[in-house]
Amino acid sequence: MARTAHIVRETSESHIDLELNLDGTGQTDIDTSVPFYNHMMNALGKHSLIDLKIHAHGDTDIDVHHTVEDTAIVFGEALRQALGDKRGIRRFADATVPLDEALAKAVVDISGRPYVVCTGEPEGYEYCMMGGHFTGSLVRHVMESIALHAGICLHMQVLAGRDPHHIAEAEFKALARALRFAIEPDPRIEGLIPSTKGSL
Numbered sequence: 001m002a003r004t005a006h007i008v009r010e011t012s013e014s015h016i017d018l019e020l021n022l023d024g025t026g027q028t029d030i031d032t033s034v035p036f037y038n039h040m041m042n043a044l045g046k047h048s049l050i051d052l053k054i055h056a057h058g059d060t061d062i063d064v065h066h067t068v069e070d071t072a073i074v075f076g077e078a079l080r081q082a083l084g085d086k087r088g089i090r091r092f093a094d095a096t097v098p099l100d101e102a103l104a105k106a107v108v109d110i111s112g113r114p115y116v117v118c119t120g121e122p123e124g125y126e127y128c129m130m131g132g133h134f135t136g137s138l139v140r141h142v143m144e145s146i147a148l149h150a151g152i153c154l155h156m157q158v159l160a161g162r163d164p165h166h167i168a169e170a171e172f173k174a175l176a177r178a179l180r181f182a183i184e185p186d187p188r189i190e191g192l193i194p195s196t197k198g199s200l
Contacts, residue, residue, distance in 0.1 A: 003183075005078035013066035014058030016074045022082050022183055024051025032056040032071050034064045036131025040142075040172045041071070047176035048183075064133045065141075072142040076149025083150075083183065086110060090186045091194040095177030099170040102161030106174035108182045109153040112200040116140075116147045120158035121167065128164035139168045143175065152182075 003022040009015075028045035030038045032054055045052035054075075058067035083089070094107040118140045126137035140156075147154040156175065161167035186194070193200055 001084070003082045003084065005081040007074050007078050007081070009070060009074045009077075011070065014056060014070040016067075016070050017055045018071070018074045018078055019051075019053040020045075020075070020078050020082060021051040022079075025049055027051045029053040029055075032067060033058070033060055034068060034131075034133055036134035037064070037068055037071070037138075039131070040168065041075075043169060043172050044176045047173050048180045050176075050179070060133070065138065068134070068138050069141060069145055072145035073149050076146040076151075079146070079150040079152075079179075079183075083110065085193060086112075086200045087193050088185045088190050089194060090182055090184050091200070093178045093181035095174050095181070096159070097170050097174040097177060099166045099173070100163070102163065102166035102170040103159040104161075104167070104170035104174040105155075105157045105159055106171070106178040107155040108175075108178045110151075110182050110200065111153050112151045113153060114148045114151050115153040116144045116156070117154075118143060118156045122158070122161065125164060125167065130165050130168060134168075136164055136168065139171055143171070146175075 006019045008017050026046040026049045028042045030041045056071050091110050096105040128136040
């Protein structure tokens with residue numbers, strides 16, 4: 001059965017049209033109307049091997065926050081929908097990704113129980129502006145929104161870094177690589193749900 005999802009979410013603040021295929025090759029078509037976020041979501045699709053199409057727009061004349069958050073919400077919802085009952089997946093995975101001086105580690109559990117721990121971001125990172133619109137604080141907010149709506153446990157740790165762009169990109173790529181392996185079918189448990197409870 002195809003592990004795909006297509007969700008359209010419309011509010012007074014944003015319009016999000018998102019499609020994904022968990023068994024893709026990392027093809028992306030991203031236009032969130034926030035250039036730096038496009039860059040990050042492209043990296044997320046490419047390195048997770050999730051085919052990802054996002055067309056989003058919103059009240060960015062006020063702030064990019066609503067469009068960024070709502071896109072992350074819909075990505076999380078689509079991820080959860082496409083995973084179905086999670087039969088046969090590896091479930092747990094981690095990835096440590098460098099980008100020059102920056103180094104980030106992501107650990108995920110596709111558990112059905114959302115939880116997020118983010119540590120190690122340097123002091124003042126949350127106030128840094130990237131691409132003219134995207135603040136460092138939005139990185140954690142995106143991670144939280146994805147995890148909450150996908151139903152995953154995520155630990156994100158920044159191990160090193162000085163350049164805000166590099167730190168953010170390492171975080172997105174670490175999440176991508178961890179997701180790639182966590183959602184991958186495990187041939188040793190084909191058809192089984194990886195939980196002692198029998199459900200996730």
